[in-house]
Every structure is written in structure tokens, then in C-alpha cells.
Amino acid sequence: MERKIRVIVAKPGLDGHDRGAKVIARALRDAGMEVIYTGLRQTPEQIVQAALQEDADVVALSILSGAHNHLFPRVVELLREKGAEDILVFGGGVIPEDDIPFLKSKGIAEVFGPGTPTQTTVDFIKTHVKRS
Amino acid sequence: MYEELARRCLDGEVRAVARFISLLEDGDRQAYNAMSAFASTIGHAQIVGITGPPGSGKSTLTDKLIGYFRSKEKKVAVIAVDPSSPFSGGAILGDRLRMQGHAVDPGVYIRSLASRGQLGGLSKATAFALRVLEAAGYEIVIIETVGVGQSEIDIVKVADTVVLVSVPGLGDDIQVIKAGIMEIGDVFVVNKADRDGADRVVREIRAMLETQAALKRGRSPSAGPDTLASRSIELLHHGQTGTQAAAPVEQTGLEDLPPVMKTVAETGDGVQELGACIVSQFEKARQNGALQERRLRSIKAQLKDIAAWQLMDRFADSGGEGRLKRLSEAVYLRKKDIYGAAKELTAALVKGEST
Numbered sequence: 303m304e305r306k307i308r309v310i311v312a313k314p315g316l317d318g319h320d321r322g323a324k325v326i327a328r329a330l331r332d333a334g335m336e337v338i339y340t341g342l343r344q345t346p347e348q349i350v351q352a353a354l355q356e357d358a359d360v361v362a363l364s365i366l367s368g369a370h371n372h373l374f375p376r377v378v379e380l381l382r383e384k385g386a387e388d389i390l391v392f393g394g395g396v397i398p399e400d401d402i403p404f405l406k407s408k409g410i411a412e413v414f415g416p417g418t419p420t421q422t423t424v425d426f427i428k429t430h431v432k433r434s
Numbered sequence: 435m436y437e438e439l440a441r442r443c444l445d446g447e448v449r450a451v452a453r454f455i456s457l458l459e460d461g462d463r464q465a466y467n468a469m470s471a472f473a474s475t476i477g478h479a480q481i482v483g484i485t486g487p488p489g490s491g492k493s494t495l496t497d498k499l500i501g502y503f504r505s506k507e508k509k510v511a512v513i514a515v516d517p518s519s520p521f522s523g524g525a526i527l528g529d530r531l532r533m534q535g536h537a538v539d540p541g542v543y544i545r546s547l548a549s550r551g552q553l554g555g556l557s558k559a560t561a562f563a564l565r566v567l568e569a570a571g572y573e574i575v576i577i578e579t580v581g582v583g584q585s586e587i588d589i590v591k592v593a594d595t596v597v598l599v600s601v602p603g604l605g606d607d608i609q610v611i612k613a614g615i616m617e618i619g620d621v622f623v624v625n626k627a628d629r630d631g632a633d634r635v636v637r638e639i640r641a642m643l644e645t646q647a648a649l650k651r652g653r654s655p656s657a658g659p660d661t662l663a664s665r666s667i668e669l670l671h672h673g674q675t676g677t678q679a680a681a682p683v684e685q686t687g688l689e690d691l692p693p694v695m696k697t698v699a700e701t702g703d704g705v706q707e708l709g710a711c712i713v714s715q716f717e718k719a720r721q722n723g724a725l726q727e728r729r730l731r732s733i734k735a736q737l738k739d740i741a742a743w744q745l746m747d748r749f750a751d752s753g754g755e756g757r758l759k760r761l762s763e764a765v766y767l768r769k770k771d772i773y774g775a776a777k778e779l780t781a782a783l784v785k786g787e788s789t
Contacts, residue, residue: 331522338530339531354452355545356546
């Protein structure tokens with residue numbers, strides 16, 4: 303029985319730059335995953351509802367606006383409230399090195415900056431996805 | 435675990451519903467068995483199919499229809515199917531993108547499914563996923579197919595009402611009279627009706643429907659293939675968005691023809707009328723017995739499909755691959771002919787023989 307990895311790719315917040323998110327979506331697709339692309343300007347609430355309804359294994363967040371310290375932890379927090387802490391959450395985009403330890407302490411599993419090879423992301427998901 | 439999960443689905447618990455559908459998608463046989471728990475809710479929801487070519491506006495239209503049904507205080511679930519890659523098996527499911535406005539409404543559940551190799555416009559699990567949604571108390575289940583071409587018509591096997599979405603500019607009137615997709619609509623929608631040529635598409639669909647009805651009744655269409663042209667003056671008065679672009683009704687039963695609607699999904703023009711029309715078509719079918727007939731037909735088609743899958747399962751379970759390989763080699767070496775080899779294969783399958 304084949305279990306497909308399902309990934310939500312979402313852009314929380316207000317920036318309109320989704321090139322990176324789309325590249326990641328393509329790369330994950332080509333790695334055999336089912337990617338639900340939810341588009342721009344999502345609230346954490348929308349992202350979390352989508353993750354629950356879509357039975358996602360992973361939530362991949364992309365942000366370039368600088369609001370990551372607020373929005374990323376909020377997504378993790380809401381997932382926990384819904385009893386969905388088994389969903390892997392990681393982020394990407396333009397995120398200063400200094401902010402990464404804080405984000406990790408808030409439950410963001412990893413942060414991938416610009417220039418990360420897509421294979422790194424694929425491998426990360428495959429090794430860290432929590433559900434069998 | 436499965437009974438527990440099924441019970442939570444009946445309670446309308448979102449995560450349970452989501453997980454149950456995943457198990458069905460993955461072909462978990464125990465999950466299929468556990469579906470017997472939903473026996474009491476089968477047939478409760480109205481299943482609305484939305485189909486049409488890629489980019490015709492199915493998702494945007496679905497988004498607006500969710501709004502319509504919510505305004506009538508119905509709980510709405512959506513299954514949106516997008517294609518899987520035949521190469522990687524992965525998929526980008528992008529229909530939800532246009533429906534995110536309803537993401538936080540507790541009366542709406544949206545689920546994207548990948549087609550996973552099925553070619554009929556739906557995925558294998560779609561017909562079963564909708565039963566789970568029905569069990570969870572959703573009164574309207576909208577199924578959006580993958581963008582279809584001419585012959586992906588699996589949606590008729592699962593939907594009570596099929597809405598066929600067309601757009602201006604895709605082809606001439608011959609496209610409309612070809613066999614396949616154009617034969618399955620219960621409601622026809624010409625979306626993007628603010629664009630040039632929308633009225634022409636409406637006329638062509640109408641002409642097709644009239645001809646079809648006339649031929650069914652065993653008489654030739656009144657004025658040959660030019661019927662609609664000869665009526666263009668009457669038809670000119672039926673062009674407004676949202677109104678049913680009805681041709682004049684004669685004593686030929688044309689009033690029973692599927693309605694042809696115009697919408698602009700982006701702005702919501704015509705969506706109220708479309709929603710009302712979907713409901714009234716459903717009610718009409720329920721009253722005149724067409725719905726019962728159709729659901730029976732669906733069950734028959736699904737039963738056949740399931741039996742075929744069960745045979746394939748049995749084939750896999752009993753090491754059928756080995757036999758298949760041996761027979762293929764025999765055919766390649768011209769020791770057996772391919773038809774005879776196939777007969778041997780099916781005979782073994784029916785007996786349940788291993789290798």
C-alpha cells in the first residue's frame with residue numbers, strides 16, 4: 303500500500319513573491335509528493351484549516367516580507383491547538399540567520415534560505431515526515 | 435481503529451474525515467470494509483459534478499457556488515481532483531487556491547485529490563470519499579473533475595447533477611455535436627460570458643440539445659442543421675447573463691431540455707441563478723424518478739469497477755505478476771498467441787490460483 307506524502311505549500315502574510323514557493327512545489331511534485339498549493343496572502347488560520355482538511359503530512363511556508371517571527375510560530379501554535387502537532391512545519395524565504403534559533407525554538411523544524419538546492423528540501427521532508 | 439475512525443467521521447470530525455479519505459486513496463482495504471458504518475447516511479447529500487476543460491473556470495465557479503449554498507445554510511463539501519504526474523506520481527493540487535476564502539468556515543470542507551493514474555477525470559477514491567463526506571453531514575458535495583477534454587466522463591457515475599462548463603473561443607459547432615463530454619450535462623454553463631462569442635456558444639449548445647431531443651423522439655430536427663440560425667432573431671432576446679438562455683418552447687417537449695446558463699465566475703454574475711437551477715434540476719429529477727434511476731445506474735457502474743479492482747487485487751495477491759511475465763515471454767517467443775495467453779491468465783485469476 304503506497305502512502306503519498308501530502309504537502310501544503312503556503313505563503314502567509316502580505317508579500318506577493320511566490321516564485322520560490324512555486325519552484326518548491328514543482329520540485330516536491332517531481333519527487334512524487336502531492337502538493338496542495340494554497341496561494342498568496344494566507345492567514346495562519348487558513349493554512350491550518352487547509353492542512354487539517356487536506357490531511358497534510360507537511361506544511362511548507364514561504365515568506366519574504368519579514369513577518370516570519372510572528373507568522374511561522376502562529377501556524378505551529380494553531381496546529382497544536384487542533385491536536386495536529388504531528389504535522390511537520392518548515393519554512394523558507396528571506397530569513398536572517400539570527401532569527402533561525404528563535405523559529406526553531408517555536409517548533410519550525412528547519413529554515414531554508416535562498417539558494418538551497420531543492421533536493422535538500424526533498425530529502426529533509428522524506429527523513430523528517432512524522433507519519434508512517 | 436477503523437470503526438473508531440468511522441464513528442468520528444459520523445460525528446463530523448474534520449481530521450477523522452480527512453484521514454479516512456486518505457486511507458481510501460491509499461487503497462486500505464480495511465478502511466473500505468469500515469465504510470459499512472455509513473450505510474445509514476448513503477444518499478443524503480446532493481452530489482453536484484462540475485466538469486469542463488482546463489482553465490474554463492471550474493474552481494472559481496465552485497468557489498462561488500460554495501457561497502451560494504452557504505447562503506442557503508447548507509453544509510458544503512468539495513472534492514477537487516487534479517492530475518497526477520504519470521512520471522513521478524506527484525501532483526500539484528491547485529484548485530483549493532481559488533476557494534481559500536471559505537477555508538475557515540466550519541460549514542465548508544475542501545479536499546484536493548490527485549487523479550493517481552485514473553483517466554476518467556476523477557480518482558479511484560472519489561466515489562467513496564463522497565460517502566465519507568455525506569456521513570459527516572455535508573448536504574451538498576461538489577466534485578470538481580480534472581480539466582477534461584472530450585471523453586473523461588466518469589463524473590456521470592458519481593454525480594446526481596452534472597454541470598458542464600464551457601467557455602467562448604474553444605471551437606466551432608462541430609465540437610459541440612461530437613460524442614462524449616457534451617452528452618453528459620444536466621446543466622450547461624457558458625462561463626466567462628463577458629467575452630466575445632459567449633452567445634454563439636449558448637446557441638450552439640442549445641442547437642445540439644434540441645437536435646438530440648428531436649432525434650431521440652424519432653423525428654428529424656425541424657429545419658435541418660440550420661435550426662438555430664433560422665431562430666437567431668428570437669434568440670437575440672435571451673442573451674442576458676444569468677438568465678436561462680432559453681430557446682422558444684414548442685410543443686415538442688423542449689422544455690425538458692437541460693438549461694444553458696451564462697456566468698462570469700470571477701464577478702459572480704449568474705451564479706445565484708446557476709445555484710438555483712442546480713437545485714431545481716435535482717428536485718425535478720427526484721420527483722420524476724430520474725434521480726432514482728440514475729443512482730441505480732451509478733451503483734451498477736461502481737459495482738462493476740469495484741469487482742474489477744478486487745480481481746486485480748487478487749491477481750496481485752496471488753503472485754500474478756510472475757504468471758504475467760511468463761505468459762508475456764511465451765507470447766514474445768511465439769509459443770502462445772496473445773489472446774490465448776489472456777484467456778489462461780483470466781482463468782487462473784477466477785480460480786484464484788497462485789503463480
